[in-house]
Amino acid sequence: MNISEAAMKSGVPPKTIRYYESIGLIAAAPRTGNGYRDYAVPDVETLRFIARARGLGFSVEEVGELLELYRDKDRASADVKKLAKTRIADIKRKVQELQSLQATLETLVDCCHGDERPDCPILEELASEHLAKMTDGALMRQLKLRGRG
Amino acid sequence: MNISEAAMKSGVPPKTIRYYESIGLIAAAPRTGNGYRDYAVPDVETLRFIARARGLGFSVEEVGELLELYRDKDRASADVKKLAKTRIADIKRKVQELQSLQATLETLVDCCHGDERPDCPILEELASEHLAKMTDGALMRQLKLRGRG
DNA sequence: GCTTGACCTTCCAGTGACTGGAAGCCCCAT
DNA sequence: ATGGGGCTTCCAGTCACTGGAAGGTCAAGC
Numbered sequence: 001m002n003i004s005e006a007a008m009k010s011g012v013p014p015k016t017i018r019y020y021e022s023i024g025l026i027a028a029a030p031r032t033g034n035g036y037r038d039y040a041v042p043d044v045e046t047l048r049f050i051a052r053a054r055g056l057g058f059s060v061e062e063v064g065e066l067l068e069l070y071r072d073k074d075r076a077s078a079d080v081k082k083l084a085k086t087r088i089a090d091i092k093r094k095v096q097e098l099q100s101l102q103a104t105l106e107t108l109v110d111c112c113h114g115d116e117r118p119d120c121p122i123l124e125e126l127a128s129e130h131l132a133k134m135t136d137g138a139l140m141r142q143l144k145l146r147g148r149g
Numbered sequence: 150m151n152i153s154e155a156a157m158k159s160g161v162p163p164k165t166i167r168y169y170e171s172i173g174l175i176a177a178a179p180r181t182g183n184g185y186r187d188y189a190v191p192d193v194e195t196l197r198f199i200a201r202a203r204g205l206g207f208s209v210e211e212v213g214e215l216l217e218l219y220r221d222k223d224r225a226s227a228d229v230k231k232l233a234k235t236r237i238a239d240i241k242r243k244v245q246e247l248q249s250l251q252a253t254l255e256t257l258v259d260c261c262h263g264d265e266r267p268d269c270p271i272l273e274e275l276a277s278e279h280l281a282k283m284t285d286g287a288l289m290r291q292l293k294l295r296g297r298g
Numbered sequence: 299g300c301t302t303g304a305c306c307t308t309c310c311a312g313t314g315a316c317t318g319g320a321a322g323c324c325c326c327a328t
Numbered sequence: 329a330t331g332g333g334g335c336t337t338c339c340a341g342t343c344a345c346t347g348g349a350a351g352g353t354c355a356a357g358c
Contacts, residue, residue, distance in 0.1 A: 004305075014306090019345060034353055036306055045276070052275050057250050060344065070272050077269035081261045084254050084271055091251045095244055101206050102240045105233050112230045120226030122233055123219050126201050127194070153334075163335090168316060183324060185335055209315065 003029075006039035010047030017047065025050065025064055057087055152178075155188035159196030166196065174199070174213055206236055 007014045018037075020026045026046060029037035049070065053063045062083060069075040111121040156163045167186075169175045175195060178186040198219065202212045211232060218224040218232075260270040 002306075013346085015346060016344085018307095023344090034306080036353085049275050054344090056254060056275075057247075066272065066275065069269075070276065075269070075272075076265045077261055077271070078263045078265065080269045080271045081258055081263040084258050084261070088251055088254050088258065091247050091254070095247050095251070098206075098240050098244050098247070102237055102244070105205060105237050105240070109230055109233050109237065112226055112233070114227045114230040116225045116227065120218075120224070120229045122226070122229045123215065123224075126198050126205075126215065127219065151334075162317090164317060165315085167336095172315090183335080185324085203315095 001039050001044075003037050003039065006037075006044050006047065009044045011051050012047045020047075020050065020060075023060070025060060025067070057091065058083070062087075150188050150193075152186045152188065155186075155193050155196065158193045160200050161196045169196075169199065169209075172209070174209060174216070206240065207232070211236070 001009075003014045003017055006012075007017060010017075012020070017026075021028055021037075026043070029039055029043065032038045046067070049067070050063050053066050054060070058066065065083065066080065069080055108122045108125055111125075113121075150158075152163045152166055155161075156166060159166075161169070166175075170177055175192070178188055178192065181187045195216070198216070199212050202215050203209070207215060214232060215229065218229055257271045257274055260274075262270075
C-alpha cells in the first residue's frame with residue numbers, strides 16, 4: 001500500500017512516516033517500480049505501536065528502545081517496566097510544577113481587578129523582587145525539565 | 150556593566166540575553182569602546198521581569214506582550230488578566246492530559262509483573278488495538294498542544 | 299492523446315527557546 | 329609577552345516534526 005494509505009490506517013501522517021524513516025526509527029520501506037514506498041500490514045502495526053507509545057509521552061528515542069524490546073524475544077519485561085516508571089516519575093514532576101505555576105497565576109489573577117485602571121497587580125508582581133526566589137527556583141527546574149516533555 | 154554581570158544579577162545566561170536581543174525581545178544594548186555590550190540597572194530589571202514571566206510559563210511571545218503592556222502607561226489591566234487566564238486554562242488542560250497519561254501508564258505498570266519473563270503487558274497493550282481509541286485521542290490533543298508548553 | 303488533479307518523490311527551511319562550540323578580539327595580571 | 333579569562337560573531341544542533349517548492353507518476357475524463 002501507498003504511504004497515504006499506511007498513514008490513514010496508522011494515524012501517522014505521511015510526512016512523519018518519512019521522518020521516522022529518515023531518523024532510522026523504522027526501516028526504509030521497499031519501493032515499487034515507480035519509486036513509491038510500499039507498506040504492508042505489519043508496517044502499519046509498527047506505526048500504530050509508535051503512535052500509541054508517543055501518545056503515552058515516550059520520546060522518539062524511548063519508542064526506539066521499546067520497539068527493540070518489543071522485537072527482542074529475550075527481552076526482560078523489567079526493562080519495559082523501568083522505562084514506564086521513569087516516564088511516570090517525569091509526569092508527576094511535571095504535573096506538580098504546572099500546578100504550582102497555576103496556583104501562582106491564580107493568586108495573581110484573583111488580585112487583579114481586571115478593569116481599565118492602569119495599575120495591574122500581575123505586572124507589579126512580575127516587576128517586583130517578591131516573586132523572585134519562588135519563580136527563579138521554578139525557572140531553574142523548568143529549564144532542566146525542558147526538552148523532556 | 151558587562152553581559153556576564155547582567156546575567157548574574159538577572160539570572161538570565163549571557164547566551165540567552167544575546168538571543169533575546171537577536172529576536173528583538175529586548176532592545177540592543179549600547180556598546181562600550183571595545184564593542185562590549187553595556188547594561189544598566191533597568192536592563193537587569195527587564196531581564197528579571199522576563200525571567201519571572203518565563204518562569205510562570207509565558208511563551209517568549211507572550212512575554213513580549215507583557216513587556217509592551219508593562220511599558221504602556223495606558224495599558225488595561227484587563228489585557229494582562231486575560232493573558233494570565235489563557236495561561237491558566239492551558240496549564241489546566243496540560244495537567245489533565247498528563248494525569249490521564251499517568252493513570253494509563255500506572256495501570257500498565259501495575260499489570261506488569263516486571264520479572265525476566267518475556268511477555269510484558271505494557272508492550273502487549275501498546276501493540277494491541279485496545280488502547281487505540283484512548284491514546285489516539287490523547288495523541289491528537291498532544292499534537293495540538295505541542296509547541297505550547 | 300491531452301489535460302487535470304491527486305498522488306508520490308526529494309530536499310530545504312522553519313518552528314521554540316535556547317545551547318554548544320569555533321574563531322578571533324580585548325583586557326589585566328604576572 | 330604570555331596566560332587566562334572576558335567579550336564578540338556566526339554556525340550548528342537540539343526535538344519532533346511541519347510546510348513548501350520542484351518535479352515525477354498515475355488514473356479519469358474529454
